[in-house]
Amino acid sequence: MYTVLITGANRGLGLEFVHQYADKGWNIIACCRNPQSAKSLAAVAQEYGKIELQALDVAIESDIQALAERLGERAIDHLVLNAGVLGENCAELGHMNQADWLNVLSVNTVAPALLIQALKDNLAASTYKTIAALSTRVASIEDNGSGGMYSYRASKAALNQILVSAANNLREQGVKTVALHPGWVQTDMGGEKATFTPRESVAGMMSIISQLTDEQSGSFWAFDGSTIPW
Numbered sequence: 350m351y352t353v354l355i356t357g358a359n360r361g362l363g364l365e366f367v368h369q370y371a372d373k374g375w376n377i378i379a380c381c382r383n384p385q386s387a388k389s390l391a392a393v394a395q396e397y398g399k400i401e402l403q404a405l406d407v408a409i410e411s412d413i414q415a416l417a418e419r420l421g422e423r424a425i426d427h428l429v430l431n432a433g434v435l436g437e438n439c440a441e442l443g444h445m446n447q448a449d450w451l452n453v454l455s456v457n458t459v460a461p462a463l464l465i466q467a468l469k470d471n472l473a474a475s476t477y478k479t480i481a482a483l484s485t486r487v488a489s490i491e492d493n494g495s496g497g498m499y500s501y502r503a504s505k506a507a508l509n510q511i512l513v514s515a516a517n518n519l520r521e522q523g524v525k526t527v528a529l530h531p532g533w534v535q536t537d538m539g540g541e542k543a544t545f546t547p548r549e550s551v552a553g554m555m556s557i558i559s560q561l562t563d564e565q566s567g568s569f570w571a572f573d574g575s576t577i578p579w
């Protein structure tokens with residue numbers, strides 16, 4: 350059976366990914382900052398036997414290294430780089446500061462790069478060899494007609510570059526990458542008024558991830574199957 354590793358698996362889209370991979374019968378490595386206090390995730394894990402909880406604060410480099418050491422040479426078919434922050438304190442001119450900016454970059458940009466670096470051999474050893482990262486339509490420079498969201502837009506645009514570089518550099522090992530826009534989704538980040546449910550968003554993204562071809566590696570998709578300009 351196949352294995353998925355999901356970051357930020359304790360709530361929101363990450364938790365919904367856990368539910369839907371469980372429905373497919375996959376082995377799940379569910380990573381979150383505090384497994385002890387992740388009640389919803391623990392409840393799914395109790396109900397469904399093939400979920401392994403792993404502690405991972407993606408902004409702590411030693412956490413990433415320790416996770417990679419614990420995993421050893423285990424194959425990872427899908428790596429879902431989901432953990433992210435909105436950076437409300439660095440969204441507008443007049444309200445930005447260095448510490449909050451660096452935190453947004455650390456979680457949304459640096460962590461995915463370090464996780465790809467740490468786990469690339471685990472991916473190469475698998476059947477599907479696919480890295481999917483949660484980007485966002487507002488990372489698209491062509492789409493930026495309104496400004497604002499400075500740190501979020503920039504951190505996710507840089508994430509997109511990382512995915513294209515990794516698509517190029519890991520092609521020989523057969524490892525593919527994809528940047529995904531989940532839609533505006535009802536989570537803590539998206540808020541109650543968001544358009545889509547986690548269920549429909551994640552179902553769409555999983556369909557794209559599971560059908561991604563070598564030729565499509567390094568591309569940018571919305572959950573509904575449409576492509577997004579960089």
Ligand code: NDP
Pocket residue numbers: 356357358359360361362363381382383405406407408430431432433434435456483484485486530531532533534535536537538539540543
């Ligand atoms: P939520 O705010 O609901 O959940 C964010 C998740 O990321 C939580 O599990 C959180 O864990 C985790 N996380 C944050 N910082 C860290 C960290 N340092 N280490 C480990 N985990 C961390 O967001 P969503 O579920 O809505 O978003 C998931 C992804 O989708 C994000 O990357 C987001 O940018 C992207 N996205 C979401 C959209 C939406 O409308 N919801 C739209 C476009 C993109 P903890 O509980 O410990 O804080």
